[in-house]
Amino acid sequence: MLNFTELKIVHIDDHLLFAQGIYSLLGNETFIEKLVHAENFQQGLSISSKLQPDLILLDYFLPDSNGLDSLRHLKAVCQESKVIILTMETNPEVMKKCQGAGAIGFLPKSISKKELLDAIKNAMSNIPTFYFLLPISHSTQRPQSRLNILSKREKQIANLVAEGLTSSEIAKQLFLSDLTVNTHRRNLIQKLGLKNSAQLVAFIQNLKYSES
Structure with a gap:
């Protein structure tokens, strides 16, 4: 059980099936007050600017924005929001750029529920969680x-x-x-x-x- 209450989370991902999976994983968690899905970056930016969520789960590949640009825009509009990149991208150079642009996490979409909850706890404690820190040949290895x-x-x-x-x-x-x-x-x-x-x-x- 996480020691946080009433978290507001925005999930930005254009894959509806994956978004539904995230909702099924997190929707019943008592520490989450609101979990909102956006199917593209512009929608996610609009929702986030109004909601000012505690956490944003951001897909790196979106139809209307480059992942790094998405991150930078979100951090500019929601300066207090933590951003975790949740993606299929495995390039360690991309991870490092996201880290430098303010992401507090960079996670593969293949993670388990426990790993996602761990990353959320870490984010809210200002502890980064980055899985892709080794050369690309080892990029799927866990910490x-x-x-x-x-x-x-x-x-x-x-x-x-x-x-x-x-x-x-x-x-x-x-x-x-x-x-x-x-x-x-x-x-x-x-x-x-x-x-x-x-x-x-x-x-x-x-x-x-x-x-x-």
Whole structure:
């Protein structure tokens, strides 16, 4: 059960069957006050500008707008709304552009109900959820599988970073130099396709939540 009440959500997607599926998944959730569907971008923009929803679920491919342009227009009109891209797009470069344009999530349409609810909880807690952070050959992997590219030491340091420890504190605990820890942190951020330590913390915390 999510610790949020009375959320207003707008879902913008031109595929009616998928939209009906989203409604069947979320329509009976008690934490949602209103769930509105728009079948194209212009309709979604009009509804969102009036409703000012807490969350917008946005398809990247719409008949009347480019996905990135859609995102930018929505963020300009609904500055407080969280936007999650819910799409069939698997290009990591597109994901990064959406991330840079203000999306708080980028999810495949193949996700489960639990994964969608997790992403909504994360969004309302200002925690990003991005599934496509690896090169395109690995783009369908879930967040947990991304850890397979990390060494045992990197995983250890990632968990300590997520617990809020500084590089100096990690170095003392693991009997390493500050320089070594900082090098590992840079490698972690690069391997996982993140931008900074804050995103690394959110990424690890997101994994721990989804496992609980």
